Amino acid sequence: MMGKKYKFIFLVLIDLALINISYLISFYFRFSTIINNEYINIYLRRMPLILSVYIICFYLFKLYESLWTIASIDEFMLGVAGCVVGSGVNLIISIMIIDRIPLLVTIMAGILNVMLVVGFRMSFRIYRRIVVGVSSLDKRNFQRVLIVGAGSIGNMVINEMRKHPEMKYNPVAIIDDNLEKVGTSISGAKVLGSRSEIKKVVEEKNIDLIVVAIPSLKVEGKKELIKLCSETKAKVKIIPGVYELIDEKTHLTNMRDVDLKDLLGREPVKLDVEGISEYIKGKVVLVTGGGGSIGSELCRQIASYNPSELLILDIYENSAYEIQNELSRKYPCLNHKVLIASVRDRRRIEKIFQQYKPQVVFHAAAHKHVPLMEFNPIEAVKNNVFGTLNVAECSGKYGVKKFVLISTDKAVNPTNIMGATKRICEMIIQAMNKISSTEFVAVRFGNVLGSNGSVIPLFKKQIEEGGPVTVTHPEITRYFMLIPEAVQLVLQAGTFARGGEIFVLDMGEPVKIYDLACELIRLSGYEPNKDIEIKFTGLRPGEKLYEELLMAEEGLKETRHEKIFIGRPTFVDMNKLKKYFKEIRFIVEHESQEELIRKIQELVVTYKRVEYHLDNTEKLVDEKYSEDDIISQVSATLR
Numbered sequence: 179m180m181g182k183k184y185k186f187i188f189l190v191l192i193d194l195a196l197i198n199i200s201y202l203i204s205f206y207f208r209f210s211t212i213i214n215n216e217y218i219n220i221y222l223r224r225m226p227l228i229l230s231v232y233i234i235c236f237y238l239f240k241l242y243e244s245l246w247t248i249a250s251i252d253e254f255m256l257g258v259a260g261c262v263v264g265s266g267v268n269l270i271i272s273i274m275i276i277d278r279i280p281l282l283v284t285i286m287a288g289i290l291n292v293m294l295v296v297g298f299r300m301s302f303r304i305y306r307r308i309v310v311g312v313s314s315l316d317k318r319n320f321q322r323v324l325i326v327g328a329g330s331i332g333n334m335v336i337n338e339m340r341k342h343p344e345m346k347y348n349p350v351a352i353i354d355d356n357l358e359k360v361g362t363s364i365s366g367a368k369v370l371g372s373r374s375e376i377k378k379v380v381e382e383k384n385i386d387l388i389v390v391a392i393p394s395l396k397v398e399g400k401k402e403l404i405k406l407c408s409e410t411k412a413k414v415k416i417i418p419g420v421y422e423l424i425d426e427k428t429h430l431t432n433m434r435d436v437d438l439k440d441l442l443g444r445e446p447v448k449l450d451v452e453g454i455s456e457y458i459k460g461k462v463v464l465v466t467g468g469g470g471s472i473g474s475e476l477c478r479q480i481a482s483y484n485p486s487e488l489l490i491l492d493i494y495e496n497s498a499y500e501i502q503n504e505l506s507r508k509y510p511c512l513n514h515k516v517l518i519a520s521v522r523d524r525r526r527i528e529k530i531f532q533q534y535k536p537q538v539v540f541h542a543a544a545h546k547h548v549p550l551m552e553f554n555p556i557e558a559v560k561n562n563v564f565g566t567l568n569v570a571e572c573s574g575k576y577g578v579k580k581f582v583l584i585s586t587d588k589a590v591n592p593t594n595i596m597g598a599t600k601r602i603c604e605m606i607i608q609a610m611n612k613i614s615s616t617e618f619v620a621v622r623f624g625n626v627l628g629s630n631g632s633v634i635p636l637f638k639k640q641i642e643e644g645g646p647v648t649v650t651h652p653e654i655t656r657y658f659m660l661i662p663e664a665v666q667l668v669l670q671a672g673t674f675a676r677g678g679e680i681f682v683l684d685m686g687e688p689v690k691i692y693d694l695a696c697e698l699i700r701l702s703g704y705e706p707n708k709d710i711e712i713k714f715t716g717l718r719p720g721e722k723l724y725e726e727l728l729m730a731e732e733g734l735k736e737t738r739h740e741k742i743f744i745g746r747p748t749f750v751d752m753n754k755l756k757k758y759f760k761e762i763r764f765i766v767e768h769e770s771q772e773e774l775i776r777k778i779q780e781l782v783v784t785y786k787r788v789e790y791h792l793d794n795t796e797k798l799v800d801e802k803y804s805e806d807d808i809i810s811q812v813s814a815t816l817r
Contacts, residue, residue, distance in 0.1 A: 322385050671737075
């Protein structure tokens with residue numbers, strides 16, 4: 179393979195020869211017969227200047243940098259521009275001197291230079307196209323591709339597929355809603371209709387893969403389009419954005435599978451940036467659980483608001499180390515520290531508050547996996563309840579301005595120990611708010627995509643392995659939100675905090691997990707329960723069929739943000755909580771799990787353990803409280 183230096187020398191020598199040839203041809207056409215020796219002598223004297231002007235112009239217009247085997251219209255235009263400027267400069271020089279080459283010769287030579295110099299370079303691409311075309315004539319093993327979008331990105335995708343036959347893509351048709359394009363061809367592929375004809379085209383053309391190449395498509399439009407594509411038997415992929423394709427290193431590798439964020443079709447969050455900046459900029463901010471899914475994203479977004487110091491507290495050194503490295507790369511001027519500590523360790527937490535004096539605290543440290551905590555309730559209480567109590571009391575003691583608890587929809591009418599402990603956490607911050615100058619608030623939301631243990635990666639892996647895809651129950655539904663979106667709303671909720679509120683995020687419409695599994699199977703090019711089996715495994719210990727975001731007694735109040743609401747405070751007496759905590763701590767120390775469950779049920783009267791069966795019947799594991807008993811005791815215990 180020719181080195182870069184030798185390639186440059188080779189092209190310069192070819193250009194010198196082509197320029198001379200263009201002038202000789204121009205002389206011939208100008209004089210038709212024998213060329214006057216005087217003009218030949220003038221040309222020989224001017225030749226070094228003429229050649230130098232052209233070569234410099236070619237260099238300035240990057241004719242020696244382009245990869246001409248895959249040249250596009252941009253390289254072609256640069257080549258034409260280089261030749262035109264070069265001939266223009268030589269024409270001006272000829273006009274300014276007396277003993278000059280005939281102006282007509284200079285003009286004709288300039289025109290011929292465009293043809294010869296640019297034509298020589300484009301011949302590389304023509305040759306490559308012929309070679310690629312011949313080498314890929316047998317396309318029986320290629321995936322037949324339908325491109326959705328006849329714009330510049332669609333054209334780019336088709337060209338990339340043709341340039342890389344080793345990827346085995348054969349673009350056979352295009353779909354576009356612009357009816358003026360229907361019937362036209364783009365890079366050899368014909369536009370066959372609008373999106374309403376996707377199913378018909380897929381069947382008629384035996385399409386294996388649909389590529390959605392409209393990165394500017396609005397979220398609702400994308401959701402509808404993906405829905406249409408999922409009704410076919412073709413696999414569906416998406417081109418994320420123009421900027422990713424411009425990068426020479428990515429090209430088609432950035433095609434990705436459809437995921438839940440595409441199916442959810444959620445609009446981007448609009449933020450009051452000034453309001454968030456006001457309570458974070460120049461402040462010492464502490465994030466507990468800073469290495470976790472939510473905690474690390476909090477750190478990323480907080481860093482952009484220029485805190486005076488960001489404290490990342492986590493017990494797991496590996497995850498904390500990763501976010502530290504990421505922040506160091508992206509925000510080299512950020513003052514941040516990683517503190518390896520457990521929120522259970524009261525002395526260590528108090529020492530941290532005493533030393534760093536945080537002004538804003540985001541408490542994201544918690545055990546969150548429902549089935550695991552059902553088998554380890556003592557650990558759930560130690561970490562979630564007493565960990566939150568430690569951080570909350572230190573916040574009040576050391577003058578923290580704002581404390582934000584990351585809560586969960588599983589805290590509402592909990593059916594598992596994890597949800598019950600998070601409900602107690604909410605009770606702690608509401609009780610603390612009554613006796614402290616710190617503004618204590620909680621933000622409650624459902625499942626987040628991309629978090630550790632998320633269902634989507636599991637489904638994708640199961641589909642890749644040929645199934646079965648496991649769903650716990652045919653009727654199970656969940657609220658979903660993207661991690662960045664959830665964290666943006668958490669930060670925004672902090673601007674509305676006055677103390678004691680439980681902020682509830684608008685999670686959109688709940689999603690039935692069975693329907694979600696079916697959509698992902700179809701978008702992977704398979705038929706649910708035909709190509710890929712969906713197997714029901716039964717709800718895991720403590721798992722609910724339906725999640726709720728509000729308790730009945732909390733009510734709902736709007737804020738200035740359309741996606742954030744406030745649940746009415748259910749005031750809790752801290753002395754009463756402390757009494758329970760003393761008893762619970764004694765039980766924890768003696769590791770009596772059943773006694774612990776009973777005591778938590780006394781404190782969180784809406785907590786009931788339920789077993790759901792695949793026939794949609796439910797059975798109370800502990801029938802100590804009837805529904806009427808629970809309702810009658812809510813006010814007595816929580817107020």
